[in-house]
Amino acid sequence: MTKGEKAASLFKQGYNCSQSVAGAFAEETGLDFDVIMRLASPFGGGMARLREVCGAVSGMFIVTGLLYGYDSPEDREAKKKLYAEAQSLALKFKAQNGSYICGELLNLGKGDECSPVPEKRTEEYYKKRPCVELVAQAAEILEEYVRSNPPKD
Numbered sequence: 001m002t003k004g005e006k007a008a009s010l011f012k013q014g015y016n017c018s019q020s021v022a023g024a025f026a027e028e029t030g031l032d033f034d035v036i037m038r039l040a041s042p043f044g045g046g047m048a049r050l051r052e053v054c055g056a057v058s059g060m061f062i063v064t065g066l067l068y069g070y071d072s073p074e075d076r077e078a079k080k081k082l083y084a085e086a087q088s089l090a091l092k093f094k095a096q097n098g099s100y101i102c103g104e105l106l107n108l109g110k111g112d113e114c115s116p117v118p119e120k121r122t123e124e125y126y127k128k129r130p131c132v133e134l135v136a137q138a139a140e141i142l143e144e145y146v147r148s149n150p151p152k153d
Contacts, residue, residue, distance in 0.1 A: 007056075007139035008132050014121060016044025020135040021059025021142065028146065029066040036062075046102025049114045054102045056131075056138035060089050063142060067151040085145075092141050097134065105134065 001009075003024045010020040015037065022040040026033045042048050043058035064086050070078035094100045102108075106129060119125055126132065 003143035004136035004140040007135040011135045017055030017135050018043035018059040021056050021138045022062045024139045025063040051103030056135045057100045060138050060142045
């Protein structure tokens with residue numbers, strides 16, 4: 001199963017977009033699945049349903065930080081490299097989808113116009129929302145990146 005298929009499957013199980021992408025890479029990160037699900041949980045719906053950065057992109061960033069991140073505030077080169085990698089991933093997602101902003105991807109409002117109450121996942125929900133495809137694309141982009149750039153232990 002590809003990471004895109006795994007992310008799509010997780011989303012269809014009810015996980016949010018960020019959890020779906022991050023969860024597809026739980027094994028690679030070395031984190032327990034439940035821990036990565038909690039870590040990614042507030043990033044769904046474009047950051048707590050604020051319709052800002054797409055949760056699928058946030059999920060890519062969480063995994064990128066876990067696999068390639070730095071831990072020293074003094075390591076400016078590592079910070080620069082990580083930011084460049086994360087920007088590259090986000091821009092690839094944007095090139096495929098026209099944006100990495102949730103509200104734009106879903107043709108919805110953002111910020112104060114949004115409710116914190118998640119929508120019920122129905123057949124109609126899946127017909128009007130491209131989220132399954134977006135999480136699959138994000139996971140595929142990240143899978144390709146990880147395959148080409150194996151993390152160093």
